[in-house]
Each structure stands twice: as C-alpha cells, then as structure tokens.
Amino acid sequence: MNLIEITNKFPTELDAIQHFEQVRWKSKIECPYCASKSKGKRNKDYRFHCKECKKSFSVTTRTNLHNTRLPLRTWIIAFAIITDAKKGISAKQLERNLGVHYETAWTMYMKIRDLMVEPVGKLDDITEMDETYVGGKPRKMADPNCLPAKNRIDLNKRIAELEKEGYEFKEGTRKVACNTNVKRGRGTKKIPVVGIVERDGNVVAQVMQSLTKKNLQTMIKKHVDTKDSVIVTDNYRGYSRLHNIIEHIKIDHHKMYSYKGVNTNTIESFWAIIERGIMGQYHQVSPKYLPKYVTEFVFKFNNRNKDDMFETLIINSMKKK
Numbered sequence: 001m002n003l004i005e006i007t008n009k010f011p012t013e014l015d016a017i018q019h020f021e022q023v024r025w026k027s028k029i030e031c032p033y034c035a036s037k038s039k040g041k042r043n044k045d046y047r048f049h050c051k052e053c054k055k056s057f058s059v060t061t062r063t064n065l066h067n068t069r070l071p072l073r074t075w076i077i078a079f080a081i082i083t084d085a086k087k088g089i090s091a092k093q094l095e096r097n098l099g100v101h102y103e104t105a106w107t108m109y110m111k112i113r114d115l116m117v118e119p120v121g122k123l124d125d126i127t128e129m130d131e132t133y134v135g136g137k138p139r140k141m142a143d144p145n146c147l148p149a150k151n152r153i154d155l156n157k158r159i160a161e162l163e164k165e166g167y168e169f170k171e172g173t174r175k176v177a178c179n180t181n182v183k184r185g186r187g188t189k190k191i192p193v194v195g196i197v198e199r200d201g202n203v204v205a206q207v208m209q210s211l212t213k214k215n216l217q218t219m220i221k222k223h224v225d226t227k228d229s230v231i232v233t234d235n236y237r238g239y240s241r242l243h244n245i246i247e248h249i250k251i252d253h254h255k256m257y258s259y260k261g262v263n264t265n266t267i268e269s270f271w272a273i274i275e276r277g278i279m280g281q282y283h284q285v286s287p288k289y290l291p292k293y294v295t296e297f298v299f300k301f302n303n304r305n306k307d308d309m310f311e312t313l314i315i316n317s318m319k320k321k
Contacts, residue, residue: 001310006080016073017046020059023311024318031055032062064115065317070108074098075317078108083309087277088296113292115316116299123198124225128232128264129239131211132271133190134278134290191287193274193294196223196231197267202302205270207291211238217245232264270301 001009010016021029029048030037036052043049047058060068065075081097082089095105194216195205204223208215216238220226230247233239235254242248251262258265274297278285285293303309 122225128267
C-alpha cells in the first residue's frame with residue numbers, strides 16, 4: 001500500500017485505530033484482561049473502560065505494540081514506507097519521513113523487524129545453500145602498476161589515444177603495496193551469514209559464527225525436507241559431508257558458475273540484495289543487530305510476489321505479546 005492510499009484510507013487517527021481493532025477483534029471488541037465484551041463508550045484518548053474488571057484498555061493492550069505512545073497512524077505510515085523499500089531505508093530517512101526523533105525512528109524500525117519474524121515451511125525440491133560475509137573494513141586493493149604489463153596493454157593504448165585528443169587523466173599520489181594476496185570472505189574477520197533458498201520459493205538465513213559441518217547440517221535438517229530435495233552448493237569444505245543427509249551436488253566456482261542448471265544463482269541474488277542494502281542504506285551493521293537486519297531481507301524476499309506485506313505487519317502487531 002503506497003502513501004497516497006494510506007492517507008486516503010486512514011485520514012484520521014480514529015480510522016487507523018478502527019482498522020487495528022477490526023484486525024484484532026473482528027466484529028466484537030473485548031477486554032484483553034478478562035475477555036468481557038461489556039465495555040463503556042470510547043474515551044477521548046480512544047481507550048475503553050471494562051465494566052467487569054474495571055480496567056481501561058486500547059487495541060494495543062497486551063499486543064506486540066503494547067505501551068506504544070505513538071499514534072497508530074504513524075505506525076501505519078512506517079509499515080508502508082518500510083515494506084515498499086526493497087533494500088530498506090535508514091533510520092535517519094525514517095526520522096525525516098515520520099517527523100519523529102532519530103531514537104524513536106530507530107526503535108520503531110527494530111520493532112518492525114521483530115514483527116517480520118515469520119515461520120517458513122520446509123524447503124524442498126532443488127535448493128541452494130551458500131554463505132556471505134558482512135562487516136569488516138574494506139579490502140585493501142593492490143596497485144594496478146604491480147600487475148603484469150600484458151594485462152595493461154589495451155588500457156594503456158586507449159589512454160594514450162584519448163590523451164592525444166586533449167583529455168588529461170591525473171594519477172593519484174596515494175601509493176599502495178603490491179599485495180596480490182587479498183583475503184575475501186572466508187578467512188577474514190567478517191561475520192558469516194548462511195542461507196538456503198528453494199528455487200522459485202522461500203529463503204531462510206541465519207547468522208552463524210562458526211561454519212562447521214555440524215552447524216551447516218543442523219540448519220539443513222531444520223529447514224529442508226531432506227528426503228525429497230537436492231541441495232546445490234559450491235566446493236567449500238564445510239559442505240563435503242552433506243551427501244550423508246541429503247542428495248548433494250557441487251559446482252566448482254574456480255571452473256564455472258553454472259552448468260546445465262546446476263548453480264547457486266538464486267541464493268547469490270539474495271546476497272546481492274543484502275549487500276546493496278547494507279552498503280547503500282545502512283552502511284554498517286553491528287554484530288548484535290545483524291540478525292534483525294537479515295530478518296528484514298528474508299521477510300521481503302519471501303513476500304516479494306505478494307501485496308500483503310503491509311497487512312501482514314498489522315496482523316503480526318496485533319498478536320498477543
């Protein structure tokens with residue numbers, strides 16, 4: 001649901017509250033404390049008074065939005081903005097869009113990520129498994145002048161041609177070492193995130209501090225129907241014993257990336273979304289909160305072909321805490 005639809009459907013706070021009430025109670029409002037349907041009229045603060053237990057309550061009482069002091073219309077707008085952003089938005093951007101303090105926007109976003117936690121059924125048929133690495137400092141690049149001359153012939157020739165036409169390319173003064181042993185991914189201090197995806201289906205992903213064979217197999221047993229599935233991986237040694245629990249086929253990325261449909265392209269596409277989101281929107285993510293960010297990307301990927309992400313968040317927000 002886009003922002004124009006939001007403002008048309010929920011022009012006032014009462015309209016937003018009544019929508020949440022419909023989601024939570026359907027036709028008859030009842031007290032969250034004693035389940036009585038005997039209540040007084042709605043007060044000026046939109047709360048009700050229970051005639052049985054004498055307590056006051058609102059639609060958010062004892063739900064995942066319990067004790068929120070923000071208008072529910074603000075939450076609805078936040079749901080719409082965040083679900084519409086495929087790669088996420090920063091808390092600073094959410095702050096500007098909602099007109100709230102940064103700390104409030106950040107807390108709201110974290111709460112919304114909690115609402116995105118949803119069970120995913122067993123994956124089956126052709127599945128792919130891979131890992132990516134998040135965090136750490138940018139890689140140190142080697143000086144291109146350290147490369148063999150034959151690798152620079154074409155570029156040097158083109159530069160010379162353009163300089164004859166009057167273009168001037170100025171080389172920077174910064175010097176870098178001839179380091180050709182640049183580590184990437186495995187072997188670095190970055191945090192590994194492991195994912196399994198079903199072709200044309202859902203994905204599951206989790207932060208995994210130790211990429212041991214046991215941990216990887218445990219994840220497969222939990223999320224994949226091992227009897228009716230085949231899993232595709234690269235040649236990482238952690239996947240070497242998967243044939244003991246599931247049909248397994250490997251693609252050697254040193255030789256090729258795809259062969260007759262055997263590839264890990266789907267899970268690689270999911271990693272690309274995460275990497276672009278973190279680099280382009282969040283810039284950096286602390287290890288403490290990384291699982292919540294992963295949850296957001298999983299939720300959006302699994303609902304990519306649906307139009308009900310907005311309503312799903314409303315439903316999840318009204319579940320009992």
